[in-house]
Amino acid sequence: MKTNNETVIMDLIEITRINLNQIEKLNLLTTEKLNFKENSEKWSVLECIAHLNIYGDFYLPEIENSIKYAESYKEPFKPGVVGNYFVKLIQPKEDLNKMKTLSKFDPNGSDLDRDILMEFKNQQIRMLDLLSKALTVNLTKAKTAVSISKMIKMRLGDTLKFVVYHNQRHINQANKVSI
């Protein structure tokens, strides 16, 4: 029988597949193009992806831990107030809404290595594994910390959405740089 978790997670797996494919396309660009900045304010392709890797470094272990101690699936996932706010905020829109990044998440570098793309790819392989494991857990009750404050907790289901949409958002941004 199809659980509600399946609906939530299959969607995130499909977006992750598309994200991975976008990275393969970006990997065809020269290192020069990957480091190209329109101006000092704007991120290069590699800065966009490095930013995602910084997030991954925080969230992947958080998610892994949360799954490890989570209860089994019982009822459909209900988004939380905090989660809803962050997920809506980050979801890619037609017109990319500008957001400010805290300095600790700002990759800021003009001579970055394309290994960043490989690192992102490896993170996504791990994310896919975690998404599969999350299928059978209670996504409402399990919680993770939030990157901006250790005080705030977010429901696991919201965290999974947040991370995947956030990836999608900045890959869209990276695609625009390279045009």
Next chain:
Amino acid sequence: MKNKPLLIERIEGLDLWEKEVELSRNEFLKVSGSIDTNLYYILSGSLRIFIIDESEEHTIRFGYQDNMIASLNSFISEKPSEYFIQAIKKTKIKVIGKKAVMKLIEGSPELQQFWNIALEQIIFQQLEREQDILISSPKERYRRVMERSPQLFQEIPNKYIASYLRMTPETLSRIKKY
């Protein structure tokens, strides 16, 4: 040009393809965790199916031009599977869902027979493959696969063949020199 499989001819005749997909090198048609009950027909290029175990990729199967390919475990069970399907080079495929395939087959004794033979062939190949994997001599594993599918060595890069044969690329090139 090889003959098209009967099933493909019929799908084409009735214009049942859901879509055509183009993948550039290394792009994924399917990733681990997804449910994929599609049947694919490769128009050009090649694909590989693999799993990742403890960060290591293990190649399970290849698909070449004019082959039908599916994430067979997911196709049968309609459940998520750990398979990745990735393009080895620029690849064009046509896509049809399981429901449409099954409906077509059920309506035609001729296609039913075709499907049964195809499944038999898959079982037979899987038995050969099981034996391959159990054989301890890398040289013997190489010899068996070479005999069975010489096409593999013309179309697929060494690193993937090595992964398929469960050996390092170095061992493979050493064996090939003999």
